[in-house]
Amino acid sequence: MKIACKYLAILKLFVFVAGYSQDIFAQVDYWQPIRGLEGVPISAIAVNAQGDIFVGADSGRIYRKLVGDDFRSVGDLPKFGGAISQISISSVGELFARYAGIHFSKDNGESWVPLSTGGMPLMGNFAIDSSSSIFVGVRGNGVYRSQDNGQTWDSLCCTDRFALYINATANGSLFVATNCCTNAGTWTGKIFRSTTSGESWTKVYEDPWYLPIGSYVSVVRANEKGDVVANATAGIVYSHDNGDTWKKIERENLRYSSRKIVIDSRGDLFLGTEEDGVFRYSFADTSWHEINNGLTDLRIRNISLDRNDYLYVGTVDDGLFRSVKRTTSVNLSAGSAPDDFLLEQNYPNPFNAGTTIPFSLSNAGFVTLKVYTLLGEEVATLAAGQFVAGEHQIKWQAEEMASGVYLYQIRMGQHSHTRKMIVLQ
Secondary structure (H helix, E strand, O other), X not given: OOOOOOOOEEEEEEEEOOOOOOOOOOOOXXXXXXXXXXXXXXXXXXXOOOOOEEEEEOOOOEEEEOOOOOOEEEOOOOOOOOOXXXXXXXXXXXXXXXXOOEEEEOOOOOOOEEOOOOOOOEEEEEEEOOOOOXXXXXXXXXXXXXXXXXXXXXXXXXXXXXXXXXXXXXXXXXXXXEEOOOOOOOOOOEEEXXXXXXXXXXXXXXXXXXXXXXXXXEEEXXXXXXXXXXXXXXXXXXXXXXXXXXXXXXXXXXXXXXXXXXXOOOOOEEEEEOOOOEEEEEOOOOEEEEOOXXXXXXXXXXXXXXXXXXXXXXXXXXXXXXXXXXXXXXXXXXXXXXXXXXXXXXXXXXXXXXXXXXXXXXXOEEEEEEEEOOOOOEEEEEEEEEEOOEEEEEEEEOOOOOOEEEEEEEEEOOEEEEEEEEEOO
């Protein structure tokens, strides 16, 4: 459903300056659309080793796109009225989907069989390790494991009763995010780790004592190198030593859903937000970077990485997007706009009638300034011509625009810089 009273537009300022070739982090188009699911609210994404894409939707449907083919609906899952909350792929290529329990498919999603869980009340997600063992959190009873595709289940020792999220890494580690209560009344968020396929567990993180009773860890993700990230009541915390030590990352007032966070093989973090698109945290400069160039819908429903470090996001209305390049191929040595131009904050901001957009060029170049709606419809062309080097100002009269958040972006050839402004009518 569209947000009736709040429109999000993309304001693009294209500036070409001859001779500029410096690679700027996240300033070229980061995203490319994968057509076929426009208008489908995406709730789950998975990509197999062959590059086939599987997408779960709020409607309870699963869509598949084989390499070289288009998306189509597959499977015969019963219709319970809920969303597909997770799709995972085992090491032997079997598909598993979280939907009114767990279902699995051995024929690339054409047919699905319910996985027997013995009526256990499942919590959160499930995880599949490299040996195809399945791990689930059971409400009030911790973690269970099946080594025979759900025919039998073993109760595993020594985690809290409420296992909210489970992650299995390629290096053989398991991480479980919990809250509540090894001992009655503790009710604090913790992370447990197992390196023995769940046979034994070690508590590696606990929310600080001064947080209110009822703290929790809602998600934990890890890569093969031993980089781990988690979203806790204390904030986003990370570890570079497989959970032995932890530090906190400042979130800078980012509005996001607790589970829309992933970590690539280099250890960089990617965060999907409710209305502001996608942000990347680089340990090269310990800061967040907005990476929205190419996205036409900034309302992120799901975020996922494939095994080759391509990043995927599902949006509310505009379907599926994939990063143009592997996340690990981006040069992180520069995190700010180039010296050839400077885009400043518009003023006044917020505004209800007109605003001024200041920018400066160190070289002459061709400037195009346009306004677009969230759906990519052009609203206005504000500038289209040659600009001399020096300081410039563009005025935008927005009396007829709806209240909401807008982005304005300066682009120099293949490079750009983006700021945010707000219209209040």
